[in-house]
Amino acid sequence: MNCCLLIPHYNHERQFVAFLPQLVATGLPLIVVDDGSHESSRTQVASALAQYPNTYFFTLQRNRGKGGAVKAGAVFARNLGFTHALQIDADGQHNVADVEAFLRLAQQHPDAIICGKPVFDTSAPKARVYGRKVTDFWVALETLSLRIKDGLCGFRIYPLTQIENVFDHYFVGNRMDFDTELLVKAVWLNTPLIFINTKVIYPEQSVSHFNYLRDNLLLIKLHSRLMLGMLVRLPLLLWQRVRGK
Known part of the structure; x- marks a missing residue:
């Protein structure tokens, strides 16, 4: 297993520069994908990364979204010879101390997606905490299983x-x-998932790119699409449940 850290970045330069020494201390190579940030943000991140070895900085010409940045980063990681990528957010929400535990699980289960299951402190907005319960309900229906313990946390080894x-x-x-x-969709393909508890914080003065109207409408559209997909695959999913897979 050859693993790197994969960090999608979009206008989080202040948080990322403060967070960077913790990331470097893991000893893993860093791949940072800038998702069309402002020029000043890109420049600050590139300058900070240039101080350290084993760091790679890729830029996308326009904002594609977090998923678009992670997809591009996966291609970059593969071309650089990595077999696994540990996605971690650029804003310091995720607990770097848990990286070692994630890596141990990935070494034991190299074909599994190792997923963070958040443990929140009092800094977490109540709307985000309760909103996850809604997502948990829908993904259980969409997969006809309880295999997904948290569908929103981006702290994962892929x-x-x-x-x-x-x-x-x-x-x-x-x-x-x-x-x-x-x-x-990984569950639909019967890809193994393993969840590990991890502390998630919301740092003071953190900048969130979550737009409650736009992104909640996007999630409604997502779950409508996934429910239709589940109905199309219902016989296969039921057969997988019967077989215990």
Whole structure:
């Protein structure tokens, strides 16, 4: 297993530069994909990365969304010879101390997607915490299973072969729908998922790109699409449940 850190970045330069020493301390190579940030943001991130070895900085000409940046990063990672990519957010929400535990699980289960299951502190907005319960309900219906313990956390190790298989078989959204849709369609392909508890914080003065109207409408559209997809695949999913897969 040859793993890198994969960080999609969009105008989070202040948080990312403060977070960067923790990422470097993991000892893993870093692939940062800038998702069409403002020029000043790109420049600050590129300058910070230039101080460290084993860092790669790729830029997208326009904003594609988090999912689009992760998809591009997976291609870059594969071309650089990596077999796995540990996606972690650029804004410091995720607990870098858990990287070692994620890696141990990935080494034991190299074909599985290792997923973070958030443990929130008091900094977490209530709307985001309760909104996850709604997502949990829908993904259980869409997969006819309880295999997805959390469909929104972006702290994951992706085996590149397995997620490329998902991309080859299915459309996966490019924006806030990406994290959920990828796991649902991975379950449809019977890809192994393993969840690990991880602390998630909301740093002070953090900048969120989540738009409650636009992105909630996007998620409604996502779950409508996934429910229709589930109905089309209902016999296969039922057969997988009967067989215990």
